[in-house]
Amino acid sequence: MSATPWVLGLTGGIGSGKSAAAERFAELGLHVVDADQAARWVVEPGRPALAQIAERFGPSILQADGTLDRGALRAVIFADAEQRRWVEGLLHPLVAQEIADSLAKATSPYAVFVSPLMVESGQSKVANRLLVIDAPEALQVQRTLARDGTHEQQVQAILKAQATREQRRAKADDVLVNDRDLAWLRSEIDRLHTFYLTLSGGQA
Structure with a gap:
């Protein structure tokens, strides 16, 4: 084990399930740093x-x-x-x-750094490995409307300001297509966690 934990970058578009994935990593005992929380704090x-x-x-x-x-x-x-x-x-x-x-x-063995704009902002440079939570755009819109009660136009504007699914996937080391339920997502995070524990510095 190296003295400094390696950093897993976790990203995904609005409504992809990125926050639910981050919560599961936290439950597994990992140190999670959220760019949105840092942005609120400053x-x-x-x-x-x-x-x-x-x-x-x-x-x-x-x-x-x-x-x-x-x-x-x-x-x-x-x-x-x-x-x-x-x-x-x-x-x-x-x-x-x-x-x-x-x-x-x-x-913790590795730290999880969560950011919605990981790819766009160049924050991915902080990470040794990048996990993208991906979801079909129609599902992203549906989830965001249900969660935030915003207008569809605003969700579309946010989607336009974020990287496309293709841009994110092109940078990813791991992609999780989150088009099922929460229990499935959590079990996939558990599976990845088991794999990540075998990595040194985020690389196989």
Whole structure:
């Protein structure tokens, strides 16, 4: 066993089942680092990034309790690519540092780094091996609508902003097509986990 755990990158489009897969890895005792959680943490009240966002977009970007109104920010940056680039330029380095710090604390045989934008953001460089949770697009839309109660147009906009299934699969070491139920997904994660425990540095 190497002193530093190797890093499994876990990604998948919206509604693919990536979060359910991450939960199963956590249940199996693995150190899981979530890019979305890191992204939330860097814009907590009192952190400099939130002040900069409020300064640029005005107080309407904040909720009454002073926290970031994610829906309002999402609406602005999905409508304007330049604003999106500005927000990404501010947050990406902070999020990257947060992720690196958290991964460094891992003591499990390998760590799991979850990110919806692993391929698009270049975050896959952090991972030694990449697992893609894949699902047919119609199923992604159906699951997301059921879960978030959003409009189909918004789900389609998010799908367009994310890598295509083909782009993700092209980068993957392992692909899991999650078009069945949760019990099946969990059993597949267990199977992969058994395999991953045999790997050194993420490679066979």
